[in-house]
Amino acid sequence: MDGKATAVVYEGPENFELKEFPLPSIGPGDMLVEVILCGVDGSELHMYRGEFDWLNDIAPVIFGDEILGRVVEIGAEAEAARGLAVGDRVVVESRWPCKGCRTCDAGQYYLCERRGSVFEGYGTFPSAEPPHLWGGYSSHTFVPAAALAYKVPEELSDATALIACSPLANGIRWVQAGRTKADDHVVVVGPGTQGLACALAAVRLGARVSVVGLESDRERLRIAEAFGVAGTFPIAPGDSVADTVAAVTAANGPVDVTIETAGASSAKELALELLRPLGVMVNVSVPSPAAQPVNWMTLLQREITIVNPMSHPHTVERAFDLAVELLDDGIDVGTWITHTFGLADAATAIATASYQLEARPVKVALSPAL
Template structure:
């Protein structure tokens, strides 16, 4: 990581420029920092950061009229945006999979060599083109609450909904990072029961989940097949049959546990990106239990719902903004990533960057 200067671009009539207030550090960036995504390696220099809340610094006349925004307004932007052609996926509402732009083109992944260069939130400013999806932040939400709501919690709402579990049903969430916490909270906020499964090192996050009503279970990293089967049996014995699982750890053991712990005719939602060369999969379980397996990525069309739910939860004493436990300045991005990756003695819940710090 290094600090580089880019010129503030000239803003066209339908563009806007954000002054970044805060940007979240998420799991995909930890993987990118390790060089896990070849397409990102090929695009360096890349400005990371796709969980962005900012203040409108400049805006074109047409953009102001179309978006109903003015200089000084707080907004969040989505990492990907739909194409103008109306392709198959965009027409079905999943613009993160746009057939024209693709999943790999957006904030945090575009090369900074591509004008106007400011394509990520690890920066003082971010450029917003006409196609980008922008939401004004409600006046009564804090910066931190809006940042968690606009991405991790928006994910959790969509992924919990994908389980198709009715009110009163039981959802297990494997992986207690911000995404897993969000899934468990979203399940509980919509009347389902949630059990969050993590490791001993996740004790603070598991304690937080218990505070908002989730049950928790501590497992080990043991990927032995017999150990995974026994862990699944222990979870069911302690917390009851599992109607659906949301797997967000991305680990081979987590994926295997999901298939074993879910009950027959249940659903597994996979929302993590492990290395495919190390990922086992037992197709027999899929057939023998008639499991419905779903993949979900990101949160198209869910941000406004997340703002509304975050407000309701805050008024009931659960403020997702409190999950941001560590904030770093731009000149210590590497420290932020190490901390988020548990490479220090600290155990953060959510790490963010503040360019003004």
């Protein structure tokens, strides 16, 4: 296909450049997707600031691993194998399995041992490598034969599909990782997009769910209240971990599972201290480099289990099904996208998503059409 793609390219710490790339030739098993929306994650602030040496070493890189787009070119083999055609809306998963390594064979291709933690995936592969378009911060994304792509149900809007394909898919898997059962008391610490998705997945499973946030999170806590959590608990300045534990357990009883999505030291401590004996903490957040003190003795005395699920292998289609069910019940997770920016404003989008500006978004996205 003739023409050019436009992409935001990370050249090094706090250095984005808007560049053009030729649209690639498509092989029999490949696809070219025109990006409609790409999710922006607060963790990309750390990438943009240059905090990861491995990323700086492989730059230039096109960020973006939550990708919703429309097929604009597809090879004959890909069309037959995927059941897709030009014009179909798809989401593209950020990682995909190899053949033959232990973790991929076990179903966890996000931990591929053959490729390592940084490999041919979206948002973390050098854009200097042809066909260059290895990220969602772009007008187009290249999809090789091995990549995982899923057709978007017609019932889902663009915004709803974007939330379903990653945050909601994460929520389903992370709730499952906590061995959550109906009637369990689950506490989600941190009501960002990921936390809301976990709370929603747990509610749909039949769990009793509490959500803990800061006073500045009241709007997001109201979103959780609207889909049926048992209680929300804004932490006021000066409240101790013990104060919050007492408030949550007094309101909704002993805690079986905690899901920690905030990443702060105090949030980690709270997630552990909330748990009753034999409880499970689901640890999914990336902490700051600061020390994360853990009281190992109290964990031993209560036989606390800590699990660390990585992303959402094999749950995208389940998330689509859940998103459709939710629409039938009057709940549209697409409304969680509160701020959308064009490619030229990618740095502002990252700052917004990571609460560096005055806004307190639920979810931020990029739209190349803007």
